[in-house]
Amino acid sequence: MTPVLHLLDEIDSTNAEARRRAEAGETAVQWIVARRQAAGRGRRGREWNSETGNLFATLLTLTRKPPAEAAQVTFVAALAVADLLDAFAVPGVVSIKWPNDVMLDGDKASGILIESGTHASAALWLAVGIGVNLAHAPDATERPATSLASHLRSDIAYPPSVEAAATVLAEAFAIWQTRWETLGFAPILDAWTTRTQGLDGPCVARLGHETVTGIADGVAPDGALRLRTADGQLRLISAGDVFFGPDAHERAA
Known part of the structure; x- marks a missing residue:
């Protein structure tokens, strides 16, 4: 109801x-x-x-x-x-x-x-x-x-x-x-x-204490964003300001 x-x-x-x-x-x-x-x-x-x-x-x-x-x-x-x-x-x-x-x-x-x-x-x-x-x-x-x-x-x-x-x-x-x-x-x-768009392309996550740049790699089973950095590290982002697309870095600056 x-x-x-x-x-x-x-x-x-x-x-x-x-x-x-x-x-x-x-x-x-x-x-x-x-x-x-x-x-x-x-x-x-x-x-x-x-x-x-x-x-x-x-x-x-x-x-x-x-x-x-x-x-x-x-x-x-x-x-x-x-x-x-x-x-x-x-x-x-x-x-x-x-x-x-x-x-x-x-x-x-x-x-x-x-x-x-x-x-x-x-x-x-x-x-x-x-x-x-x-x-x-x-x-x-x-x-x-x-x-x-x-x-x-x-x-x-x-x-x-x-x-x-x-x-x-x-x-x-x-x-x-x-x-x-x-x-x-x-x-x-x-x-x-x-x-949802942008889950398989360039991505910048602005987390307050740091900015993480890489390629979005879908989401984890709990909904956290999977972000793979240039050195191959996989970061799980649960909250933050996130920008997607080829101009993500410029928009996050």
């Missing part, structure tokens, strides 16, 4: 609201959706542009999975966002960039931020934060960004409303989550891999 969906006109951050509800002891699985965020956040504390007309949503859920396994939910989220965009976009333009950036014609159209903590019930709470550029794309971003409005099918005049997009996203997420819960991570990773 699809969780309840709370639609708010404005909030500081849907992830922050999910954290507050989790720390208050709430146990209901729920989507928190806002028309506008006053303090949206991306990975590593980066500001997330929150223009009205775009989708800002967080799923709050509980799990008994260990933290490393629970982190696989980021792949579930990426597949759900891809399904949302596929429902309205020109065929063939939706793809995923490792691990969870969903792209439209090669430009970033969404972001996913997973946060977690220990619930009063001793379960792990997960806040699966998702932002999707429905109507607008931010300017002056580190990587080129786009919006669904720029890639709509010819029979669709306008991007979906926040309410409609949230409903499609929640339904798609529920399908993938059920597969993950009942069949394990392998079918999730298989579906994710078919949508």
